[in-house]
Amino acid sequence: MLARIPQLPTFLFCLAGYAATIALSVSFEVHFFTEMHGPVCPFNKTVFAGGQVSIFVIVALLSRHRTLQPRQLFSGRIIALGAFGLLIISVGTHQTGMAQWLLTGVGSLIQGIQQALLKLVFLDFFARLEERSLLIYLSASHILSALLAFGLSMVAIPWIVVGALALLPAVAYHCYHEGLSRKGYPSDFHKPVSPSRWSFPYRPVVFIAVFFFVNEFVRSFLPSSTAIYTIFGALTTGTLVLLFALLAFDRLSLPGMYRISLPLLLGGILCFYPLHEVFFAALFTNAAYTLFSIFCTTLLCLISKRQGINPLWLLGITAAASDFAGLLGELPRDICRELLTTSSLTPLALTVIVPLLVYVFLSFLSSSDMQGSWGMWQQGIDEQKAESTAALLQSRHRDAYARVTRQFSLTRREEEVFVLLTKRKTVPEIENELFISSATAKTHVQHIYKKLGIHNRQELQDLFAQFMEE
Known part of the structure; x- marks a missing residue:
């Protein structure tokens, strides 16, 4: 829960x-x-x-x-x-x-x-x-x-x-x-x-x-x-x-x-x-x-x-x-x-x-x-600062993905699926983006859940948030 x-x-x-x-x-x-x-x-x-x-x-x-x-x-x-x-x-x-x-x-x-x-x-x-x-x-x-x-x-x-x-x-x-x-x-x-x-x-x-x-x-x-x-x-x-x-x-x-x-x-x-x-x-x-x-x-x-x-x-x-x-x-x-x-x-x-x-x-x-923010943006932040903030956030995401992959021994394909799961992609969307079958996508998801010791997507989001805060 x-x-x-x-x-x-x-x-x-x-x-x-x-x-x-x-x-x-x-x-x-x-x-x-x-x-x-x-x-x-x-x-x-x-x-x-x-x-x-x-x-x-x-x-x-x-x-x-x-x-x-x-x-x-x-x-x-x-x-x-x-x-x-x-x-x-x-x-x-x-x-x-x-x-x-x-x-x-x-x-x-x-x-x-x-x-x-x-x-x-x-x-x-x-x-x-x-x-x-x-x-x-x-x-x-x-x-x-x-x-x-x-x-x-x-x-x-x-x-x-x-x-x-x-x-x-x-x-x-x-x-x-x-x-x-x-x-x-x-x-x-x-x-x-x-x-x-x-x-x-x-x-x-x-x-x-x-x-x-x-x-x-x-x-x-x-x-x-x-x-x-x-x-x-x-x-x-x-x-x-x-x-x-x-x-x-x-x-x-x-x-x-x-x-x-x-x-x-x-x-x-x-x-x-x-x-x-x-x-x-x-x-x-x-x-x-x-x-x-x-x-x-x-x-x-x-x-x-x-x-x-x-x-x-x-x-x-x-x-x-x-x-x-x-x-x-x-x-x-x-x-x-x-x-x-x-x-x-x-x-x-x-x-x-x-x-x-x-x-x-x-x-x-x-x-x-x-x-994202559904077309909204925060006023009073200049474009250069916004780009800098976005770059910093992207770098933090990459570091967090790398730490998860090392700590839980994810394969390269499992890492790709894990990234899409953190972006709240559905299984059909994962199939389309990675050009894999439904059965293969579901198998990767099951393996990721087992390695991470989680049971649903919300637990996955919570776990990734912890790595983002480190």
């Missing part, structure tokens, strides 16, 4: 906290926005998303100039404010005219602010974890939150649902603090990351925004009767990722998750139009949404950890992009649903956005981006 995986009590507390955070977001939208009709619904969605996007951007910008303590972003006052927001929304839904617009709008804004702050607290926590821990946390959280959201959707008494939504932030806040106060939890996880000036992450922003726009555009036209299939899509995807992370981590790779999420979304689009199989469309699009969310969150957290990028900056900006793009994807349904569903505009719109989606997937993320 990873050396930095927190103790079981910590895992359970933080898992419950993040699951409550996701369930709050999903249940809030289902319970309140589906009950609103007419122009007040898109208005409140816009206000809610605006509150979230504003907080994400403000915290991201602040983190570039000052050191922020994530646990200070959320407090009991924010919980009370969120409960007040739920109360005035509940009152506003039974009003008419300007009173309804004002009350529901203010309540939606407050809820957007509260949920954004709560998400940022957990995202900063995730950026301190290793890859396997991340995948376990995120997949298990999606499973638990889907079950919680489904359970709340079955409750027919409105005041019970409102009360549960008011309690979820308190539960999440309590679980977060309890998890981080557990005995044996790494003390350096409490330390905030110092501000650093990195370039704007335009490649991650475009990549994430396009996916969420297309996904929300398709999902917004699906009938409410497909909700059970939507839940099943999230549960299936989350369960598969969790099982692989726990039992077969060596076979689970971020590039593989990336390559699967696009066909899943394209399958959902095909089921939506021209097949008009809305149930399968709901299943595939939400499975794609869940897998893509886990993939992107994991990748961005790992980049933040590897490169020393402040997670509140990187994850705040990309979260703002995903929320804003999701809002834009839903607006066509809210504004002109009748026109889009009864004319040739729907196939025309899909004809435009599907090639755009494929182009972005092929052009805005590569294997080297996953191992």
Whole structure:
């Protein structure tokens, strides 16, 4: 198991906290926005998303100039404010005219602010974890939150649902603090990351925004009767990722998750139009949404950890992009649903956005981006210094590889495979780079594991990191 995986009590507390955070977001939208009709619904969605996007951007910008303590972003006052927001929304839904617009709008804004702050607290926590821990946390959280959201959707008494939504932030806040106060939890996880000036992450922003726009555009036209299939899509995807992370981590790779999420979304689009199989469309699009969310969150957290990028900056900006793009994807349904569903505009719109989606997937993320900084660079470092730093790091890598080879008596071919494994290459990628068969590549990997006395790739990464520090 990873050396930095927190103790079981910590895992359970933080898992419950993040699951409550996701369930709050999903249940809030289902319970309140589906009950609103007419122009007040898109208005409140816009206000809610605006509150979230504003907080994400403000915290991201602040983190570039000052050191922020994530646990200070959320407090009991924010919980009370969120409960007040739920109360005035509940009152506003039974009003008419300007009173309804004002009350529901203010309540939606407050809820957007509260949920954004709560998400940022957990995202900063995730950026301190290793890859396997991340995948376990995120997949298990999606499973638990889907079950919680489904359970709340079955409750027919409105005041019970409102009360549960008011309690979820308190539960999440309590679980977060309890998890981080557990005995044996790494003390350096409490330390905030110092501000650093990195370039704007335009490649991650475009990549994430396009996916969420297309996904929300398709999902917004699906009938409410497909909700059970939507839940099943999230549960299936989350369960598969969790099982692989726990039992077969060596076979689970971020590039593989990336390559699967696009066909899943394209399958959902095909089921939506021209097949008009809305149930399968709901299943595939939400499975794609869940897998893509886990993939992107994991990748961005790992980049933040590897490169020393402040997670509140990187994850705040990309979260703002995903929320804003999701809002834009839903607006066509809210504004002109009748026109889009009864004319040739729907196939025309899909004809435009599907090639755009494929182009972005092929052009805005590569294997080297996953191992590097995804097109970002640290500002304020001149080119000569950057080249010198890169040369020094490359020299340290060569020395570390040589020491591993001598100490464990690796053959020349095993050393080549070992180098590729430290770069997180998959077995098929090793086959292509070294022009060897799958069986030969797997045999070399087995021999390396045996000589090094390790059992999985994470142990290999940990061992190599020790040689890099010497």
